[in-house]
Amino acid sequence: MTENQDLTISDNFTETSDVVIYHGMAIDFVKSIPEKSIDLIVASPPYNTGKEYEENVSISEYVREQEEIIPLMCKIMKETGSICWQVGNYVSHGEVFPLDIFYYKMFKDQGMYLRNRIVWRFGHGLHTTNRFSGRYETILWFSKSDEYIFNLDPVRVPAKYPGKKHSKGPQRGQISGNPKGKNPSDYWEIEKRNWISEWEDGIWEIPNVKAHHIEKTIHPCQFPVELVERCVLALTDENGRVLDPYMGVGSTLLAAILHNRKALGSEKEMQYVEIAKERIVQLARGELRTRPLGKPIYEPSTENVAKIPDEWIKDASSIYYQDKE
Numbered sequence: 001m002t003e004n005q006d007l008t009i010s011d012n013f014t015e016t017s018d019v020v021i022y023h024g025m026a027i028d029f030v031k032s033i034p035e036k037s038i039d040l041i042v043a044s045p046p047y048n049t050g051k052e053y054e055e056n057v058s059i060s061e062y063v064r065e066q067e068e069i070i071p072l073m074c075k076i077m078k079e080t081g082s083i084c085w086q087v088g089n090y091v092s093h094g095e096v097f098p099l100d101i102f103y104y105k106m107f108k109d110q111g112m113y114l115r116n117r118i119v120w121r122f123g124h125g126l127h128t129t130n131r132f133s134g135r136y137e138t139i140l141w142f143s144k145s146d147e148y149i150f151n152l153d154p155v156r157v158p159a160k161y162p163g164k165k166h167s168k169g170p171q172r173g174q175i176s177g178n179p180k181g182k183n184p185s186d187y188w189e190i191e192k193r194n195w196i197s198e199w200e201d202g203i204w205e206i207p208n209v210k211a212h213h214i215e216k217t218i219h220p221c222q223f224p225v226e227l228v229e230r231c232v233l234a235l236t237d238e239n240g241r242v243l244d245p246y247m248g249v250g251s252t253l254l255a256a257i258l259h260n261r262k263a264l265g266s267e268k269e270m271q272y273v274e275i276a277k278e279r280i281v282q283l284a285r286g287e288l289r290t291r292p293l294g295k296p297i298y299e300p301s302t303e304n305v306a307k308i309p310d311e312w313i314k315d316a317s318s319i320y321y322q323d324k325e
């Protein structure tokens with residue numbers, strides 16, 4: 001998009017709007033969208049974890065509610081369209097229910113085809129005490145048919161060994177990689193760039209949006225915009241329509257607008273709708289700060305917080321850190 005771009009924003013679906021923001025229940029909005037009109041749905045549905053905007057119900061009740069909306073979403077997708085459904089775990093009395101297992105069946109029942117189960121790893125989150133701390137969630141990418149859009153070039157990442165050559169066969173001695181970069185894989189990290197000269201061989205993850213992230217709003221679990229940008233760039237063409245039925249503060253819509261796609265979203269909480277609208281206006285004015293796709297993660301190696309506290313080194317119960325002195 002260009003700075004100070006005029007966007008037409010409406011409250012209900014219209015064929016021509018650049019942006020549609022519906023305040024209300026996702027199911028009502030999805031019902032108002034014509035069949036076969038959406039290119040990509042990207043969403044992180046409510047997880048049933050008792051966040052301030054959701055009720056904590058049993059896993060079977062949760063699945064029943066989602067079974068109602070999923071067939072409707074599949075209907076409004078174009079034949080070339082895709083769905084990226086991002087979920088983590090529902091935890092009840094310490095037992096873990098990986099939600100993608102439940103969603104896989106729901107989408108398969110609609111005749112959808114799983115193309116990737118993407119693992120999104122991030123560095124921060126709650127520290128658990130009775131099991132290992134969770135540090136990844138998954139994105140199920142389903143297409144509606146075999147004729148789906150997949151643009152690899154805009155999302156390629158630099159190869160670790162760009163000078164690698166074929167060691168046998170007719171191409172022996174020739175460079176084996178692609179000068180545009182390599183496929184980013186289904187484990188979502190992006191190559192770390194040494195901004196001075198060349199690509200490093202390290203990796204970095206897309207950080208989740210926690211307190212110090214430049215995109216942070218009052219929403220407790222918003223998408224990093226760059227995560228959605230990758231889906232938008234790979235799975236739609238320019239002017240395609242991207243929908244997030246559980247849009248929160250509109251991160252999916254921002255990623256779509258950034259890359260000249262039409263953006264649609266619904267959200268039941270008015271406070272998030274207002275923030276989403278404000279972020280879109282800021283983006284159109286060129287005033288919104290988002291973490292750019294491909295920026296390396298901050299490594300606090302020289303900061304005080306990264307140093308081992310003196311107390312731990314001296315403390316006899318610190319079995320790990322004593323060795324590090």
Ligand SMILES: C[S@@+](CC[C@H](N)C(=O)[O-])C[C@H]1O[C@@H](n2cnc3c(N)ncnc32)[C@H](O)[C@@H]1O
Nearest residue numbers: 025026046053222223246247248249251267268
């Ligand atoms: C996991 S959050 C998604 C956050 C979003 N990806 C973002 O970047 O801000 C789920 C959102 O869905 C909303 N929500 C939950 N149930 C809904 C429903 N039935 N209809 C519309 N919105 C709903 C919640 O208020 C919440 O903001």
